[in-house]
Amino acid sequence: DVKVTQSSRYLVKRTGEKVFLECVQDMDHENMFWYRQDPGLGLRLIYFSYDVKMKEKGDIPEGYSVSREKKERFSLILESASTNQTSMYLCASSPVRDYSYEQYFGPGTRLTVT
Amino acid sequence: GQSLEQPSEVTAVEGAIVQINCTYQTSGFYGLSWYQQHDGGAPTFLSYNALDGLEETGRFSSFLSRSDSYGYLLLQELQMKDSASYFCAVISGGYQKVTFGIGTKLQVIP
Numbered sequence: 001d002v003k004v005t006q007s008s009r010y011l012v013k014r015t016g017e018k019v020f021l022e023c024v025q026d027m028d029h030e031n032m033f034w035y036r037q038d039p040g041l042g043l044r045l046i047y048f049s050y051d052v053k054m055k056e057k058g059d060i061p062e063g064y065s066v067s068r069e070k071k072e073r074f075s076l077i078l079e080s081a082s083t084n085q086t087s088m089y090l091c092a093s094s095p096v097r098d099y100s101y102e103q104y105f106g107p108g109t110r111l112t113v114t
Numbered sequence: 115g116q117s118l119e120q121p122s123e124v125t126a127v128e129g130a131i132v133q134i135n136c137t138y139q140t141s142g143f144y145g146l147s148w149y150q151q152h153d154g155g156a157p158t159f160l161s162y163n164a165l166d167g168l169e170e171t172g173r174f175s176s177f178l179s180r181s182d183s184y185g186y187l188l189l190q191e192l193q194m195k196d197s198a199s200y201f202c203a204v205i206s207g208g209y210q211k212v213t214f215g216i217g218t219k220l221q222v223i224p
Contacts, residue, residue, distance in 0.1 A: 031209075031210060033212070035214075040122075040216060041216060042201060042214045042215055042216035042217050043157070043201065043214040043217075044214075045211070045212070045213065045214075048209065048211065050209050050210075056209055056211075058211075059213070090156065090157070092157075094210065096210070099162075099164075100147070100159070100162035101144065101145065101147065101162060101205045101210050101212065102147075102159040102162065103149075103157075103159065103212060104159075105156035105157050105158070106156060107155075107156050108156060
């Protein structure tokens with residue numbers, strides 16, 4: 001079974017703090033993704049990576065950065081957390097050679113910025 | 115850019131059939147996927163359509179019309195456990211970018 005794990009289920013941070021969200025997948029997938037999910041807005045893509053050290057901006061990259069130093073790990077960084085970044089953050093991975101483009105999601109991290 | 119439209123909420127009776135529609139606008143279209151998400155859970159993959167027509171997987175079927183930029187998810191013999199949010203998602207561009215709709219919250223009632 002594919003397993004995608006995220007470092008925390010719940011996280012509370014203060015405004016201005018630097019926040020790291022970690023995601024690890026164990027199935028040697030090339031693609032990894034970070035989304036945020038907010039009520040009424042669905043899942044919105046922040047960044048994705050199709051290979052180690054490669055990254056592409058998604059639809060809402062402002063205020064975020066990412067790092068992918070190893071194939072299995074994809075980190076989302078909030079350089080200076082703000083209250084409007086309070087959200088559920090979901091990580092996903094997918095293999096390149098998959099006809100269905102199926103994405104496998106982690107359990108999510110609910111981040112609260114106070 | 116990409117945009118998708120799907121109803122925000124649908125209510126249906128246990129044992130009945132429900133259809134959740136999705137229309138999209140995108141360039142470099144590869145295909146349309148559907149995901150299910152229960153409250154507090156992670157989204158899980160249901161189906162993928164790259165070609166026109168109907169794909170059936172048990173009680174769930176998914177349809178795509180590329181010329182109409184339209185697809186739907188059909189759930190038959192509804193069960194209470196089908197109460198969840200259902201997201202359509204388009205795959206487009208050279209990097210398999212996946213863009214999700216806002217999701218349809220399905221409530222199954224007895």
